[in-house]
Amino acid sequence: xxxxxxxxxxxxxxxxxxxxxxxxxxxxxxxxxxxxxxxxxxxxxxxxxxxxxxxxxxxxxxxxxxxxxxxxxxxxxxxxxxxxxxxxxxxxxxxxxxxxxxxxxxxxxxxxxxxxxxxxxxxxxxxxxxxxxxxxxxxxxxxxxxxxxxxxxxxxxxxxxxxxxxxxxxxxxxxxxxxxxxxxxxxxxxxxxxxxxxxxxxxxxxxxxxxxxxxxxxxxxxxxxxxxxxxxxxxxxxxxxxxxxxxxxxxxxxxxxxxxxxxxxxxxxxxxxxxxxxxxxxxxxxxxxxxxxxxxxx
Numbered sequence: 001x002x003x004x005x006x007x008x009x010x011x012x013x014x015x016x017x018x019x020x021x022x023x024x025x026x027x028x029x030x031x032x033x034x035x036x037x038x039x040x041x042x043x044x045x046x047x048x049x050x051x052x053x054x055x056x057x058x059x060x061x062x063x064x065x066x067x068x069x070x071x072x073x074x075x076x077x078x079x080x081x082x083x084x085x086x087x088x089x090x091x092x093x094x095x096x097x098x099x100x101x102x103x104x105x106x107x108x109x110x111x112x113x114x115x116x117x118x119x120x121x122x123x124x125x126x127x128x129x130x131x132x133x134x135x136x137x138x139x140x141x142x143x144x145x146x147x148x149x150x151x152x153x154x155x156x157x158x159x160x161x162x163x164x165x166x167x168x169x170x171x172x173x174x175x176x177x178x179x180x181x182x183x184x185x186x187x188x189x190x191x192x193x194x195x196x197x198x199x200x201x202x203x204x205x206x207x208x209x210x211x212x213x214x215x216x217x218x219x220x221x222x223x224x225x226x227x228x229x230x231x232x233x234x235x236x237x238x239x240x241x242x243x244x245x246x247x248x249x250x251x252x253x254x255x256x257x258x259x260x261x262x263x264x265x266x267x268x269x270x271x272x273x274x275x276x277x278x279x280x281x282x283x284x285x286x287x288x289x290x291x292x293x294x295x296x297x298x
Contacts, residue, residue, distance in 0.1 A: 051103070
């Protein structure tokens with residue numbers, strides 16, 4: 001099995017459900033320990049793996065941000081494999097899938113075929129649709145012909161994440177768009193397994209995921225009763241705008257998921273689980289699971 005972490009409710013507490021987290025790009029599973037601890041105390045078994053090309057799921061540092069020849073397909077297969085493992089290990093419990101950022105794209109791509117495997121979904125820090133994804137893929141393929149798929153292009157990196165940095169440039173620290181908590185950003189920037197730019201293969205896979213998620217095609221698994229919650233920081237540049245965020249939600253509803261809800265958090269940025277007031281987000285997820293998924297949570 002890929003490098004993974006599974007945590008449990010306190011001794012004596014009967015588990016009430018399973019939560020699988022799918023992390024974002026250029027980070028690692030250990031960054032979710034605080035979040036998982038909160039939900040453990042509410043009675044959930046929590047689990048997360050390092051996505052391929054992330055954290056400890058690499059052979060050498062050169063593999064950071066490289067997803068292999070299977071790209072998007074391989075990532076979806078990995079989510080399915082871990083999901084089915086957890087369902088076998090902890091049968092009969094409600095299963096909640098939580099995806100952040102690139103992980104939120106991956107979760108939705110997974111739901112296109114496997115939505116009946118889960119009982120509730122939380123989409124955090126969702127990247128909005130990008131009409132330039134197709135052009136980006138063509139440019140990346142051209143560069144890969146000359147540089148190879150492991151090449152890290154400063155130009156492509158600037159195209160993808162550069163716009164996210166601009167609103168916070170005066171703060172004088174790279175990756176300020178991730179969180180308003182400077183300590184979180186500083187820890188991220190110091191971690192050798194975080195913030196490493198994607199390879200051409202990685203960015204190509206990201207563009208593929210965006211196109212797949214925002215396509216009307218391929219939604220073969222219909223589960224219209226599935227409760228879904230989109231959450232985003234109002235200061236998260238990844239969502240692009242309120243209009244684009246609402247459009248992403250409308251698209252998802254139109255693809256067969258009418259039981260979809262959303263909330264924007266004022267003064268919060270991209271990583272809601274790493275914001276100063278993250279417990280507000282945690283509490284809202286609990287309320288969502290009680291009200292919309294019908295769970296009995298103390």
